[in-house]
Structures are given as structure tokens and as C-alpha cells.
Amino acid sequence: MTPIPTATGRHRRLSAAWAVLALALTAACSNSSGSSGAQAEASPLTGDCAKYQAYAGHAGTKVTMYASILSPESDSLEKSWAEFSSCTGIKITYEGSNDFESQLPVRVAGGNAPDFAIIPQPGLLAQMVKSGKVVKPPAQTVANQDKWSPVWKTYGSVNGTFYAAPMSANMKSLVWYSPKAFKQAGYQVPKTWAEMMALSDRIAASGTTRPWCGGIGSGTATGWPATDWLEEVVLGSYGGEVYDQWVSHKVKFSDEKITTAMGTVAGWMQNPAWVNGGIGDVKSIATTTFQDAGAPILTGKCAMLQQASFYRAQWPKGTSIAPDGDIFAFHLPAVSPTVSSPVVGGGEFLAAFAGRPEVQAVQNYLSSSDWASSRVKVSSGWVSANQGVDKSLYTDPIDRISADALTDPAATFRFDASDLMPAAVGAGAEWKAFTAWFAEGQAIPKVAADIDAAWPQ
Known part of the structure; x- marks a missing residue:
């Protein structure tokens, strides 16, 4: 669906007297939410609504929200602000799309930008800021960043200017498996990369199942799970310094370190004896959606799936997710034992394309600890790095694993x-x-050269 256009810029011819009266009425109905300068105090909210007083005074307004988040995850997202x-x-009108990354720039360039976009790639955020259409956040949203580690504010900034408040964090370094199936077969959760490779060989040799399944299909974002x-492998092989140099293209994709890492990925997720259970x-990995990729674990056709913490939302309702349940997850081991607890994480950032009072009120709320706590409460599979969230709210064990890993001071x-690379690369050429x-068996040197060639000069 197309976002509902705003009323900004729409004018009516009024007599001078009626214009004065209209301005007076507008001032009387406004509030002082801290989102749009000096306004009259809003009518007090009562009961359970009293806690939203700072955002009051905009009844009857509407804002549009656009993101890549789909049902069932989007269902809990909408519940979080209900x-x-x-x-x-x-009223917050939400639209989720598999084509978000490609369509957002089109909408913005065409003058049909949503009021908000939930952007998971800092590289795409930079592209949108370059368009000149992203509106800087209000003072309260900026103040709310005190509840986040300072590094998160840098991810929501472009050239040192803050534009987009972080909303969520997720741990990508997980492997999903079935504890019940492992116990029945006598398998142990691997603690090292070497143990995981040996287990993969053992499972493949059993002849009853394949050790790995995977899917990289995701609409116009197809390919992103393979980049994960x-x-x-890069972080788990070489640590943070090489990883940072790779992100900035000081180390190119064609560098021996990266092509060696790609060879490790190929030996793992392109091994015909190991995939796609x-x-x-x-080749079926390229045509399988990431949402459907883990399903064979529940039928015993596949043993493991590497996917992020947010994959929890994809398991069917009623699935027991626990250390002794139908499904659980373990921390993906480092490729090299010299790298301390590598954790690749992601997140989402709220960027505004409008500065109306109601838009800024929503922006202030969605950047607060109160909203983050509400989001944690309505569903499992969602984690925030907002330090104002009480960790006891994480009742799901996967969420606790993720929250602990994301805040572990010893982790890499x-x-x-x-997501950090320029959008033309990280959300384009690399995908x-x-x-x-995966789909055509293209050679690693060719894959690396194609990505390097797309890097902006």
C-alpha cells in the first residue's frame, strides 16, 4: 500500500479574521511535548494513559511508517506502540515490504517519502541523508541516546551528525538446532570451529540428515544471509582490526584474507554433502527464503541453521524453544581460537522524513526506554541495547543469550x-x-572483483 500523503503544504483561502481564529484554535489544542517549540499545555491524560502525557496534544493526527519488517515480527512491533x-x-500506519531497501530511495526521490523509515543499514541511512530529505531528530530524541552505548549513536550518524535513533539490536552469531534431536543422536553442542566442522562430517556420514540448511531469499534483498x-568468518578468523579495514575498503574483497574467508564459507555452506537438508x-539456498530455511530442522531433515536472534519469530507457534526443547541456539564459535568470543550484531534505526509535531512526538517515544521495554514485553525474539531496559524483562532464553553476548565486555x-558499507555495495553489489x-556457482575471484568494482570512488 502507498503511504498516506500528509497535509503539509496544503493551503486553504481564509479571510484574515478566520486565519487568526484558526491559529488561536491550533495553539489551544497543541501541547508542550518538547517536539516542536513553545506550545500550550495539552489536556491531562488520566489512568493508564497518564504516562504518555509528554507526547499528548496531537489527537486525530496520523504518521506513516515504512520498513522491511514483515509478519509475524511486524505484528508485535505494532502491538508495542498500540x-x-x-x-x-x-495513528501510526505501518507498511512492511520485502522490497524496502530498493523502494525507499525511489519513494524519497519521487517525493513520496514515509514519515518514518526503520533502516537496518547505516550505509542506506547515509544514502538517504545525502538526498537531503532526512530531518534531524528533536532534542528529546537526542537526549534519549544517553541510555545507549556511545558507539550506537555513531551508527545512527552521518559525517558526525546524528540523524537516526537506534531502535533495536540483534545478535547474528547464533546457530539454531534441535536439542531433542541432538540428544537422541548423541551429539554435543560444539564449542570450537573445529568441533563444529567435525560434527558436520559426523552428521553427514549418518546418512539420515544433512548437517546444514540455509536460505538467502529475501525479495530485492536476496543475498543478505550469505553476507552474514x-x-x-572474517571476524572469527582475523578479529576486529581486519574487519574494520574491510568495512572501510582498506582491505578489499579481493585481498587474500577475504578470499580465504570466502573459501571457508564455501567449504561450510556450499559443501554438497552438508547442505541443503x-x-x-x-543452488537451492539461493531460491529458499531465509524465513523458510530452518523448517527442515523440525522434521529431522537438517541439523543446524546459522541465523540471527530475530529468527526466533519464524518458528511455528507452539514450538518449544528451550535448552531441552524442539529448538534452541548456541553461540557460533570463532574460526580462530585467538579471537575472543566474536559477535556480529545488527540493529535498526528510526529516520524521519518529516518534522511535524506528531512525527516528533512519535520519534521521542520510540527512542525512549519506555518504548524499548514495551517492545520486549510484547514478544520474544527482540533485543535492545538500551541500558534503561530491565534485563529481567527478557523471559525468553534466546533473548537472554543475545542480550548477554551483546553486552559482554570481553566479546569482540x-x-x-x-550494513556499514556504502549502500551501493552492502545493500546492492554484494547481495x-x-x-x-550460490545460484550459479560463480568463482570466488569473480565475486570479489564484482563487489570491489562497485565501491564508490
């Missing part, structure tokens, strides 16, 4: 590399080249 919307009278696999051959943490790598 009470806020009901109490303040600000390379990021895990219950689905098909290696880095943000998703493709396309990695899809060809």
Missing part, C-alpha cells in the same frame, strides 16, 4: 559489515554477487 497510539490519538556468513542442493563485537555465487 497503547501509546490509543492514549495520544496519534562471510562476516562471521530437506530442501535441495547448494562488530556491527554487520554489509547480487553473493546470490550469483
Whole structure:
């Protein structure tokens, strides 16, 4: 659906007297939410709604939200602001799309930008800021960043200027498996990369299942799960310094370190004896959606899936997710034992394309600890690095694993590399080249050269 256009710029001819009266009425109905300068105090909210007083005074308004988040995850997202919307009278119209990354620039360039976009790639955020259409956040949103580690503010900034508040954090360095199936077969959760490779050989030799399944299909974002696999291997092989140099292109994709890491990925996720359990051959990984990739674990056709913490939302309702349940996850081991607890993480950032009072009120709320706590409460599979969230709210064990890893001072943490790279690379050429790598068996040197060639000069 097309976002509902705003009323900004729409004018009516009024007599001078009526214009004065209209301005007076507007001032009387406004509030002082801290989002748009001096305004009259809003009518007090009562009962359970009293906690939203700072955002009141915009009843009957509407804002549009656009993102790549789809159902069922988007269902809990909308629940997280339902009470806020009901109490303040600000309607938030949400649209999720598999084509978000390609369509957002089109909409912005065409003058049809949403009020908000939830952007998971800092590289795409930089592209949008360059368009001149992103509106800087209000003072309260900026103040709310005190509850986040300072590094997160840098991810929401472009050239040192803050534009987009972080909303979520996720741990990508997880492997999903079935504890029940492992116990029945006598398998142990691997603690090292060597143990994981040996386990993969053992499972493949059993003849009853394949050790790995995977899918990189995601609409116009097809290919992104494969970029995660390379990021895990680069960080887990060489540590943070090489990873940072790779993100900035000081170390190119064609560098021996990166092509060696790609060879490690190929030996893992392109091994015909190991993949794609219950689905098909290696090429089927390119045509399988990431949402469907883990399903064969529940039918015993596949043993493991490397996916992020947010994959929890993809398991069918009623699935027991626990250390002794149908499904659980373990921390993906480092490729090299010299790298301390590598963690690749991601996140989402709220960028505004409008500065109306109701838009800024929503922006202030969605950047607060109160909203983050509400989001944690409505569903499992979502984690925030907002330090104002009480960790006891994480009742799901996967969420606790993720929250602990993301805040572990001994961990080697880095943000998703493709999300940090220029959008033309990380959300474009790399996805396309990695899809060809899996779908067509394209050679590693060709894949690397194609990505390097797309890097902005």
C-alpha cells in the first residue's frame, strides 16, 4: 500500500479574521511535548494513559511508517506502540515490504517519502541523508541516546551528525538446532570451529540428515544471509582490526584474507554433502527464503541453521524453544581460537522524513526506554541495547543469550559489515554477487572483483 500523503503544504483561502481564529484554535489544542517549540499545555491524560502525557496534544493526527519488517515480527512491533497510539490519538500506519531497501530511495526521490523509515543499514541511512530529505531528530530524541552505548549513536550518524535513533539490536552469531534431536543422536553442542566442522562430517556420514540448511531469499534483498556468513568468518578468523579495514575498503574483497574467508564459507555452506537438508542442493539456498530455511530442522531433515536472534519469530507457534526443547541456539564459535568470543550484531534505526509535531512526538517515544521495554514485553525474539531496559524483562532464553553476548565486555563485537558499507555495495553489489555465487556457482575471484568494482570512488 502507498503511504498516506500528509497535509503539509496544503493551503486553504481564509479571510484574515478566520486565519487568526484558526491559529488561536491550533495553539489551544497543541501541547508542550518538547517536539516542536513553545506550545500550550495539552489536556491531562488520566489512568493508564497518564504516562504518555509528554507526547499528548496531537489527537486525530496520523504518521506513516515504512520498513522491511514483515509478519509475524511486524505484528508485535505494532502491538508495542498500540497503547501509546490509543492514549495520544496519534495513528501510526505501518507498511512492511520485502522490497524496502530498493523502494525507499525511489519513494524519497519521487517525493513520496514515509514519515518514518526503520533502516537496518547505516550505509542506506547515509544514502538517504545525502538526498537531503532526512530531518534531524528533536532534542528529546537526542537526549534519549544517553541510555545507549556511545558507539550506537555513531551508527545512527552521518559525517558526525546524528540523524537516526537506534531502535533495536540483534545478535547474528547464533546457530539454531534441535536439542531433542541432538540428544537422541548423541551429539554435543560444539564449542570450537573445529568441533563444529567435525560434527558436520559426523552428521553427514549418518546418512539420515544433512548437517546444514540455509536460505538467502529475501525479495530485492536476496543475498543478505550469505553476507552474514562471510562476516562471521572474517571476524572469527582475523578479529576486529581486519574487519574494520574491510568495512572501510582498506582491505578489499579481493585481498587474500577475504578470499580465504570466502573459501571457508564455501567449504561450510556450499559443501554438497552438508547442505541443503530437506530442501535441495547448494543452488537451492539461493531460491529458499531465509524465513523458510530452518523448517527442515523440525522434521529431522537438517541439523543446524546459522541465523540471527530475530529468527526466533519464524518458528511455528507452539514450538518449544528451550535448552531441552524442539529448538534452541548456541553461540557460533570463532574460526580462530585467538579471537575472543566474536559477535556480529545488527540493529535498526528510526529516520524521519518529516518534522511535524506528531512525527516528533512519535520519534521521542520510540527512542525512549519506555518504548524499548514495551517492545520486549510484547514478544520474544527482540533485543535492545538500551541500558534503561530491565534485563529481567527478557523471559525468553534466546533473548537472554543475545542480550548477554551483546553486552559482554570481553566479546569482540562488530556491527554487520554489509550494513556499514556504502549502500551501493552492502545493500546492492554484494547481495547480487553473493546470490550469483550460490545460484550459479560463480568463482570466488569473480565475486570479489564484482563487489570491489562497485565501491564508490
